[in-house]
Amino acid sequence: MSLIVVGTMAFDAIETPFGKIDKTVGGSATYAAYAASNFVRPIHQVSIVGSDFPKKEMEILRKRGVQMEGVEIVPDKKSFFWSGKYHLDMNTRDTLITDLNVLENFNPVIPDNYKSAEFLMLGNLMPSLQKSVIKQLTTRPKLIVLDTMNFWMETAWDDLREVLNLIDVLLLNDSEARQLTGEYSLVKAARKIFEMGPEYLVIKKGEHGALLFNENNVFFAPALPLEDVFDPTGAGDTFGGGFIGHIAKTKDISFENMKTGIIVGSVMASFCVEKFGTQRLKEITKEDIDIRLNEFVQLVNFDIALV
């Protein structure tokens, strides 16, 4: 059940209509590891941090089975820092600050004992680095999942197109799928993305749920309607971590099982948004997850026989 999670481990400053926090632990690989570690252990983490990254956070992750041999710690440098402000609708945000810091010279080196991992989660990161990780593996993983964002479409198009050719599942939000393909219709966008390499496409739509496309199949999972949506930061990474965590646990890469992966991802994301940063993900238990999975089933459960 070996899973590599690649991405950023960072600090975020976040402002939402409901609150403000100047510095909290974040990063795509942090969120993904918190989510996935509920389903599969160990997790081989690949990232880079500065000397300012909290030892305590590393320790909490280690205790959850997240192995840190692949996390480079750069002395006397600062961790990646992102600052953003959410609009009132919570679905859109402005980036205020992006300080690359240690990320500027990141050259991920995959430890030898990771190189035959069965599952690979490439969290949001420079596409060239995502590609470099794939190239270092000695055996091709059963499933490679890649998350990316509009920023790389604008600044690293060629690298992104190259790495898309090497992966199985692409995770995007709806506006990114439209930007990547120039198609408004998500059905048409999916078809174009399949021509770029991936066989599966997951479109994350935040509070509006997620779509899974494969060939001519489509599956839709809603987001749970929540009492409080506090901070959407990391929800997409958490979704990805829950998805790959379920797949790695079951070792089943069929479309049917990916549907369940999407639901598990949605459930994990629903916890993430309830508090700032990774706070809520640290608190939840297996029982909390099971209760919410059950709520999910109730939410979409229907009998069409009446029609």
Place this chain on the structure above:
Amino acid sequence: MSLIVVGTMAFDAIETPFGKIDKTVGGSATYAAYAASNFVRPIHQVSIVGSDFPKKEMEILRKRGVQMEGVEIVPDKKSFFWSGKYHLDMNTRDTLITDLNVLENFNPVIPDNYKSAEFLMLGNLMPSLQKSVIKQLTTRPKLIVLDTMNFWMETAWDDLREVLNLIDVLLLNDSEARQLTGEYSLVKAARKIFEMGPEYLVIKKGEHGALLFNENNVFFAPALPLEDVFDPTGAGDTFGGGFIGHIAKTKDISFENMKTGIIVGSVMASFCVEKFGTQRLKEITKEDIDIRLNEFVQLVNFDIALV
């Protein structure tokens, strides 16, 4: 199986990123009647038009079982006219022109043989007129469904609050639910709306599907991902017509059956958006509807047993 449909019958001018049409038949009651008539006949239509409203359109509706005794035709006056332009995301639009015309002096008179109808669909219209219709009925319908919009929250707040006290099911879109209650969380918004009168709340989210709330129950139905979304005008009214059409056909007002109503509404709306105006709704057959209902089941069908 008697159903009253109240609302506008009108002309629209529409511009979307995919095309432009200067004059097409529209109106909340027109769309609702087209949708509902696939499931229940006769439909008692209540509306007002000018002498410019096409006789042919009335004839097509009549042939679908839509009875016109309650549709006032005002000689030498023009029908209600709305013009709007959709943004690139197709989920938001600007109203360019609203010419009330005949609507300015509309005073709906319910024919005697309608007054004991079992089901009442109050399409989007001035809240005072929606109330007037309810007051004219001799027996309280089994179910009263009301659609409204942000415009009435801004211009007819007191009338709207009054009519909300008299109905069972409120249809709104997500931003309207937030505006009506001042709550960002749709779960909290639903709770506030229940305090205003309705026992059921349906939140229409366009391409993102629809939510049904009742007490502590929630049900979610996605929108079908479509190859082409051409013109969203009338999709909400069509959704309402499909919903009440299914309820009136089955005469079952349980939460379980409303779930199916939401799905039927989503399916009907998915046809509406494929062409300008009511065009697509005129073409489709029972078989088309059944095929799409089946696509819907595939879209959301999953087995959580693996978790």
